[in-house]
Amino acid sequence: MSDELLRVDGLHVSYGRVRAVRDVSFTAPRGELISLVGANGAGKSSVLGAVSGLVRPKSGTVHYDGANITRWPAHRRVAAGMVLVPEGRQILTTLTVAENLLLGGWRRRRAAATIAEMYELFPVLAQRRDLSAGTLSGGEQQMLAIARAMVAQPRVLLMDEPSMGLSPKLVDEVFRVIETIRATGVTIVLVEQNARRALRAADTGYVLETGVVSHSGPAPRLLADRRVVDAYLGG
Ligand SMILES: Nc1ncnc2c1ncn2[C@@H]1O[C@H](COP(=O)(O)OP(=O)(O)O)[C@@H](O)[C@H]1O
Numbered sequence: 001m002s003d004e005l006l007r008v009d010g011l012h013v014s015y016g017r018v019r020a021v022r023d024v025s026f027t028a029p030r031g032e033l034i035s036l037v038g039a040n041g042a043g044k045s046s047v048l049g050a051v052s053g054l055v056r057p058k059s060g061t062v063h064y065d066g067a068n069i070t071r072w073p074a075h076r077r078v079a080a081g082m083v084l085v086p087e088g089r090q091i092l093t094t095l096t097v098a099e100n101l102l103l104g105g106w107r108r109r110r111a112a113a114t115i116a117e118m119y120e121l122f123p124v125l126a127q128r129r130d131l132s133a134g135t136l137s138g139g140e141q142q143m144l145a146i147a148r149a150m151v152a153q154p155r156v157l158l159m160d161e162p163s164m165g166l167s168p169k170l171v172d173e174v175f176r177v178i179e180t181i182r183a184t185g186v187t188i189v190l191v192e193q194n195a196r197r198a199l200r201a202a203d204t205g206y207v208l209e210t211g212v213v214s215h216s217g218p219a220p221r222l223l224a225d226r227r228v229v230d231a232y233l234g235g
């Protein structure tokens with residue numbers, strides 16, 4: 001058994017003539033947190049789209065747990081434990097909090113038990129379980145999006161900008177939750193514009209610049225790298 005749960009090799013994603021992702025490769029070792037950081041438009045969501053099966057790559061491969069899953073449909077990847085927390089939450093605002101969580105657990109055994117665990121991890125969701133999700137604050141909606149993904153019992157969690165649009169206090173809370181999830185052994189691929197914050201949480205980091213990996217390595221090394229700091233971390 002390889003210690004890599006996820007491996008992406010030579011990924012290219014294009015939208016018509018827009019070459020969004022060019023020759024991107026990375027690995028996510030089991031139980032680790034890796035982060036893809038980069039500015040708006042760098043190609044981060046396109047990478048996660050290709051990994052989760054929502055975007056068809058032009059070329060390149062995705063291996064998961066030793067299998068080449070490049071052509072698997074998205075639902076098969078979810079069934080195998082690869083779950084996306086999409087950019088912008090994408091919760092169903094007219095359904096209740098509880099209904100959103102149930103959707104995360106459809107076809108999962110022990111879904112009720114996992115939902116109960118999520119209410120413990122996110123007491124605010126327990127308090128609001130019968131309210132429509134649209135009444136939640138932005139921070140609460142992000143917690144719901146993360147909790148819903150956890151109800152799907154991921155082995156690898158793909159998180160697309162979970163801290164986007166949140167106040168500093170809520171950003172802290174989101175990163176605490178990410179640490180808690182990581183401590184349970186879930187492998188995490190964290191995509192963030194908040195590069196400094198994401199790299200502090202990560203084992204390994206990849207800097208994406210207009211579709212290309214410009215820097216990569218152990219996250220502490222990137223945080224100490226003058227070129228990375230000057231170009232991406234605001235001095
Ligand atoms: N559906 C799409 N159609 C056309 N261009 C797209 C589409 N999605 C993303 N792009 C373009 O691809 C590039 C990468 O976008 P994206 O992956 O969303 O970057 P990020 O998530 O880092 O902000 C950008 O130039 C963006 O405008």
Ligand SMILES: [Mg+2]
Pocket residue numbers: 044045046087160161
């Ligand atoms: Mg994005």
